[in-house]
Amino acid sequence: MKNIEIISTGRAVPSKVVTNDDLAKIVDTNDEWISTRTGIRERRFCSEEESATTLAVEAARKALEASQLAPSDIGACICATISGDYATPSMACLVQRELGLREPIPTLDVNAACSGFLYGIEVARGLLNGCGEKYALVVGCEQLSKLLDMTDRSTCVLFGDGAGAAVVRLSEDATYASTLGARGGFEINVEGAGHGTSHIHMQGQEVFKFATSIIPVCIRQLQEKSGLSVEDVSRVVCHQANERIIDSVVRRMKADPGKFYKNMDRFGNTSAASVPIALDELVENGDVKAGDMLMMVGFGAGLTWAGAVIRYAGV
Numbered sequence: 001m002k003n004i005e006i007i008s009t010g011r012a013v014p015s016k017v018v019t020n021d022d023l024a025k026i027v028d029t030n031d032e033w034i035s036t037r038t039g040i041r042e043r044r045f046c047s048e049e050e051s052a053t054t055l056a057v058e059a060a061r062k063a064l065e066a067s068q069l070a071p072s073d074i075g076a077c078i079c080a081t082i083s084g085d086y087a088t089p090s091m092a093c094l095v096q097r098e099l100g101l102r103e104p105i106p107t108l109d110v111n112a113a114c115s116g117f118l119y120g121i122e123v124a125r126g127l128l129n130g131c132g133e134k135y136a137l138v139v140g141c142e143q144l145s146k147l148l149d150m151t152d153r154s155t156c157v158l159f160g161d162g163a164g165a166a167v168v169r170l171s172e173d174a175t176y177a178s179t180l181g182a183r184g185g186f187e188i189n190v191e192g193a194g195h196g197t198s199h200i201h202m203q204g205q206e207v208f209k210f211a212t213s214i215i216p217v218c219i220r221q222l223q224e225k226s227g228l229s230v231e232d233v234s235r236v237v238c239h240q241a242n243e244r245i246i247d248s249v250v251r252r253m254k255a256d257p258g259k260f261y262k263n264m265d266r267f268g269n270t271s272a273a274s275v276p277i278a279l280d281e282l283v284e285n286g287d288v289k290a291g292d293m294l295m296m297v298g299f300g301a302g303l304t305w306a307g308a309v310i311r312y313a314g315v
């Protein structure tokens, strides 16, 4: 089976900025608590005209344009989300339709919450190898604002909306590695269709402990498989749930804090979108250049976790 590399990225976030002070006007919270406990200062919420679908399509379109490929070159379309606008059609099918991708290509959503984008990369690898195709579009998108209970201060201050996308290509790069896992549980849950209004519920401290223990496990597994450590890669992109989670991992692993990208101050926790949004910012800012190796780690509801060591090859 061939490996996989990223050739281009894209992102889309709503224009409406919601600051911690904005939230303090509607729920019993304050900027000091949110920023010191999480590192989050603001997040984006969709307006009436925006949705998970519009964000996913915009991010995917930007990634496709940046790849310099035609829609007909794409051989699989995968969308990671827990907040799609329809139970069916999938978000991936809506992206396929809006971007004019070919009909006979596998197109599906992945539900692995905040690990979803990295699950999606590995699903893309399997599908491309299985179908004899070369390129796939992998999107992570969320409109979590519609799943928030704005009377529950322990969750409503954490999450935001956004989408990120990447075009990936099969490659012979032997340094690619991935690790995926799950431990079924209800520590973070959202009721499904038929349960009335669905809201995100989370046992914050349990999930915090899980996150700080699983990230080093993923990093060690990736190192064993790829031969590359945190020092050897250009950047480490972890899911952006809480600044304290990343800081704790950095301390525990005695790693270089500068390697670990953070943008939760501006976007909050965007679940499946957080890793590809961060990746696109790094590419846009020139912090990740063609040929660079990246380490990425996701963790979240399911419980799920996922990691990848992957090359940003560029076009």
Ligand code: UT7
Residues within 6 Å of the ligand: 028, 029, 030, 033, 034, 037, 038, 114, 153, 154, 155, 157, 188, 203, 204, 205, 206, 207, 208, 211, 241, 242, 245, 269, 271, 299, 300, 301
């Ligand atoms: O994306 C999926 C993965 N998710 C995560 O990784 C999230 C992991 N968990 C966390 O990041 C943290 O557990 C939270 C940020 C969710 C919570 O931080 P914490 O330090 O674990 O706070 P806590 O839940 O223990 O609450 C501490 C206090 C409580 O008050 P008392 O009982 O000590 O009086 C809460 O009622 O903080 C209170 N509190 C708040 N106060 C002001 C909880 N939420 C708020 C709030 N504003 N928004």
